[in-house]
Amino acid sequence: MSAETTAAVELRGLTKQFGSVVANAGVNLRVESGTIHGVIGENGAGKSTAMKMLYGIFPPDAGEIFVHGKKCVWSSPADAIAAGIGMVHQHFMLAGPYSALDNILLGAEPVRCGVIDRRWARTRLESLAQQYGLPVDWDSPIENLPVGVQQRIEILKLLYRDARILILDEPTAVLTPQETKELFRNLKKLRDEGKTIILITHKLKEVMSFTDRITVFRAGKVNGEMPTSETNLQDLANLMVGRKVVLNINVPPAHTRDELAMEVAALSLSGTVAGSRHKLSDVSLSVKRGEIVGIAGVEGNGQSELVQAILHPRDPQCRTSGTVRFLGQDVTSWEARRIRDLGVAVIPEDRQREGLLLERPVSENFLLGLERSQEFSHAGFLNSKNLRMEAARAVEEYDVRPRDLMIPAGKLSGGNQQKLIVAREFQRKPRVLIAAQPTRGVDVGAIEFIHNRIVRARDDGAGVLLVSFELEDVLTLSDRILVMYEGRIAAEFTRGVSERELGLKMAGS
Amino acid sequence: MRKFLQPILAVVFGLALGLGVTRIAGENPWHVLAILGKSAFGTGYDFGMTLFYSTPLIFTGLAVAVPFQAGMFNIGAEGQLTLGALAAACIGALWPGVPWPIAPAFAIVAAILAGSIWGAIPGWLRAKRGSHEVINTIMLNFVAAGIASYVTLYLLKNPDTQNPETRSIGAGYLIHQFALFGGAPVSTALPLALVVAALIWILMWKTVVGYEMRAVGQNESAARSAGINSGRMRIIAMAVAGGLAGLVGVGEVLGNAGKFRLGFSPEYGFMGIAVALLGRNQPGGVVAAALLFGALHKGTADLDLETEHVTRELSLVLQALVILSVSADGLWSWMKKRNEP
Numbered sequence: 128m129s130a131e132t133t134a135a136v137e138l139r140g141l142t143k144q145f146g147s148v149v150a151n152a153g154v155n156l157r158v159e160s161g162t163i164h165g166v167i168g169e170n171g172a173g174k175s176t177a178m179k180m181l182y183g184i185f186p187p188d189a190g191e192i193f194v195h196g197k198k199c200v201w202s203s204p205a206d207a208i209a210a211g212i213g214m215v216h217q218h219f220m221l222a223g224p225y226s227a228l229d230n231i232l233l234g235a236e237p238v239r240c241g242v243i244d245r246r247w248a249r250t251r252l253e254s255l256a257q258q259y260g261l262p263v264d265w266d267s268p269i270e271n272l273p274v275g276v277q278q279r280i281e282i283l284k285l286l287y288r289d290a291r292i293l294i295l296d297e298p299t300a301v302l303t304p305q306e307t308k309e310l311f312r313n314l315k316k317l318r319d320e321g322k323t324i325i326l327i328t329h330k331l332k333e334v335m336s337f338t339d340r341i342t343v344f345r346a347g348k349v350n351g352e353m354p355t356s357e358t359n360l361q362d363l364a365n366l367m368v369g370r371k372v373v374l375n376i377n378v379p380p381a382h383t384r385d386e387l388a389m390e391v392a393a394l395s396l397s398g399t400v401a402g403s404r405h406k407l408s409d410v411s412l413s414v415k416r417g418e419i420v421g422i423a424g425v426e427g428n429g430q431s432e433l434v435q436a437i438l439h440p441r442d443p444q445c446r447t448s449g450t451v452r453f454l455g456q457d458v459t460s461w462e463a464r465r466i467r468d469l470g471v472a473v474i475p476e477d478r479q480r481e482g483l484l485l486e487r488p489v490s491e492n493f494l495l496g497l498e499r500s501q502e503f504s505h506a507g508f509l510n511s512k513n514l515r516m517e518a519a520r521a522v523e524e525y526d527v528r529p530r531d532l533m534i535p536a537g538k539l540s541g542g543n544q545q546k547l548i549v550a551r552e553f554q555r556k557p558r559v560l561i562a563a564q565p566t567r568g569v570d571v572g573a574i575e576f577i578h579n580r581i582v583r584a585r586d587d588g589a590g591v592l593l594v595s596f597e598l599e600d601v602l603t604l605s606d607r608i609l610v611m612y613e614g615r616i617a618a619e620f621t622r623g624v625s626e627r628e629l630g631l632k633m634a635g636s
Numbered sequence: 637m638r639k640f641l642q643p644i645l646a647v648v649f650g651l652a653l654g655l656g657v658t659r660i661a662g663e664n665p666w667h668v669l670a671i672l673g674k675s676a677f678g679t680g681y682d683f684g685m686t687l688f689y690s691t692p693l694i695f696t697g698l699a700v701a702v703p704f705q706a707g708m709f710n711i712g713a714e715g716q717l718t719l720g721a722l723a724a725a726c727i728g729a730l731w732p733g734v735p736w737p738i739a740p741a742f743a744i745v746a747a748i749l750a751g752s753i754w755g756a757i758p759g760w761l762r763a764k765r766g767s768h769e770v771i772n773t774i775m776l777n778f779v780a781a782g783i784a785s786y787v788t789l790y791l792l793k794n795p796d797t798q799n800p801e802t803r804s805i806g807a808g809y810l811i812h813q814f815a816l817f818g819g820a821p822v823s824t825a826l827p828l829a830l831v832v833a834a835l836i837w838i839l840m841w842k843t844v845v846g847y848e849m850r851a852v853g854q855n856e857s858a859a860r861s862a863g864i865n866s867g868r869m870r871i872i873a874m875a876v877a878g879g880l881a882g883l884v885g886v887g888e889v890l891g892n893a894g895k896f897r898l899g900f901s902p903e904y905g906f907m908g909i910a911v912a913l914l915g916r917n918q919p920g921g922v923v924a925a926a927l928l929f930g931a932l933h934k935g936t937a938d939l940d941l942e943t944e945h946v947t948r949e950l951s952l953v954l955q956a957l958v959i960l961s962v963s964a965d966g967l968w969s970w971m972k973k974r975n976e977p
Contacts, residue, residue, distance in 0.1 A: 439860075462863070466863070484855050486854060487850075496861075496862030496864070498844050507844050508844070509842055
């Protein structure tokens with residue numbers, strides 16, 4: 128085999144092991160120059176690991192990296208950047224109070240006579256922005272700019288550093304549908320100008336509509352590579368998960384009861400600094416039993432604050448005014464424990480931070496929040512026998528893998544961590560379910576499972592409040608949809624609303 | 637297996653390092669090691685003294701371990717044990733006539749209460765005001781020392797001596813001393829410490845409150861989200877810790893001196909931090925670590941007398957190196973964990 132290659136990037140037999148976990152086992156990947164190449168896979172399938180090795184964040188244990196036909200060995204990302212590779216991380220690496228211009232220069236300042244030559248930089252950037260159609264306000268502090276523009280700045284940062292190969296890690300996670308469209312329009316333009324783009328994502332629809340070729344990762348290996356035109360959604364999903372997946376579950380119509388599960392009225396949370404924008408202003412909504420109400424919106428428009436205010440109404444850091452009622456009772460002055468004991472189940476937004484004791488075994492995680500229930504305690508002592516039995520049953524029923532009650536929760540994959548939380552919360556036989564980001568970072572197989580469970584909870588009479596930044600979730604599951612924008616409810620829709628209409632309201636128009 | 641081997645290796649490493657230092661000082665390290673062993677375990681009296689030093693370390697080790705499990709760092713065991721001992725001595729001096737079984741029980745409750753209150757204060761401050769317990773416990777150590785001086789020197793001064801100590805407690809307060817140990821003051825405080833360690837194990841691992849404390853220590857956001865009142869758990873953990881530290885007063889006042897002597901503790905409270913660290917914050921581990929530190933304390937105490945070059949200061953260096961190596965071991969595990977993805 129010749130070492131010569133014409134591809135922009137070629138990975139040969141890339142292998143990486145962390146402790147006993149093999150993250151990449153012989154990854155072969157070829158990205159042709161001047162294409163948009165999609166890299167998809169479940170969480171933990173190794174796609175990010177491979178890209179991080181390509182970007183020089185850590186060295187491979189074995190295997191070779193070729194960039195434009197040249198064998199490369201990086202000692203740090205600086206080497207990769209010098210070779211024309213750039214990466215936009217999922218969470219932007221920007222300094223909030225600095226201007227767009229300074230953010231782009233940061234780390235690569237053009238210096239003349241010991242002074243940063245901003246004028247020269249600005250001229251150069253303006254021509255770049257014009258060439259690729261990426262207009263930016265250079266002077267306002269970056270924290271005041273919309274997320275879509277921040278992302279544009281991240282891309283300009285790479286272009287300014289002469290990157291020819293751009294890696295984008297989950298670039299659409301924080302964008303509205305409109306911003307997403309615009310991003311992909313820009314990416315196509317970049318491609319037409321000769322750049323090579325690698326797109327890491329878990330959203331199948333995006334790779335299908337915007338890429339030229341697709342590589343599917345599964346369990347640390349490449350499970351398939353094909354031109355986008357020769358595949359379809361279903362095949363990709365099957366390749367990703369390794370079995371047949373049901374992509375669109377059928378949600379039967381709701382049998383809504385008249386009983387209110389949850390009702391919040393005029394809920395507000397003022398900003399921490401005097402005069403700053405309210406984090407929640409005058410939010411009123413209600414959820415009936417047997418109904419799923421979805422909250423759509425771009426991340427950071429008050430969704431997290433809303434959930435916290437509902438669950439901790441006593442805490443002045445979570446709620447400054449307004450009332451919260453559950454199942455007909457005013458709980459505004461109640462402690463969180465009392466509220467939860469009414470039969471309120473919660474799937475928290477950030478499962479690792481708010482949902483799990485990562486270093487503790489699965490069984491103890493299953494107990495969290497249930498430790499005072501009659502089932503698991505008696506006179507202040509824990510009933511470990513019942514716990515073991517119930518946890519074993521739940522792990523079986525909710526298909527948490529591996530079936531081991533003693534391994535630390537942190538060692539489970541994202542999807543299995545989420546299933547463990549779902550198992551625990553459903554143990555309460557919920558009458559109200561608050562599900563925040565129930566499918567975030569969860570693989571296709573687990574999404575199907577979690578969606579089914581949420582629908583089943585509804586059909587058993589629970590009122591469900593679903594908060595999700597993934598439009599898929601909201602559109603598939605919700606009987607009613609509320610859109611949050613800048614801390615208030617901006618619109619209400621019923622099932623069947625179009626993605627476009629929803630997107631417009633999410634963007635605040 | 638690894639879990640047990642690692643701290644043992646750390647101790648061996650620290651000891652080797654310390655002996656290396658004595659070698660530089662001009663002593664034969666094997667000779668030093670032999671003296672260490674002999675003076676910690678040589679005779680019944682020596683072993684008794686080792687146990688005598690270990691007993692308060694069990695209490696203070698637990699007093700650090702329990703808050704640690706709840707996500708807090710108790711540097712205030714020294715102040716808590718000072719007030720516990722002082723309270724026991726005050727009760728005994730003010731009501732000397734109380735008869736035997738009631739008297740020690742009374743004094744023990746007083747010691748626990750005084751320590752608990754002193755521990756609960758920084759717990760409460762952390763829970764309600766968010767001020768960090770490390771700062772507050774350190775400051776309260778000074779306050780406790782001040783209170784102890786004032787009470788000892790001005791309110792309950794022993795009129796028969798120049799020493800800074802309180803009047804003697806009534807005879808009914810004294811607890812049993814074991815005759816086995818050639819006069820070393822090993823009292824019922826030792827079995828009490830072992831029973832308490834077992835109770836703490838049950839508390840932390842078998843009860844609802846223990847589970848909730850550990851949950852707060854592991855991940856406060858998750859505990860809060862599950863409906864656990866994390867502030868309350870912090871206060872409870874610190875109150876329990878204070879009570880444990882207060883029990884040091886039992887061995888010292890009721891089982892040894894029969895009075896409160898200023899400066900009786902060779903910083904048991906701070907050694908408790910190393911004991912908890914070495915014992916992995918588990919009651920069983922704390923008991924084992926306390927025995928080791930007791931032996932080390934007794935062993936090094938005699939080095940000054942029995943060798944030419946190892947002075948008292950150098951023997952402290954030896955002790956410190958073992959503590960350092962044990963702490964570094966914890967640091968090492970932590971760093972290893974951080975490097976995993």
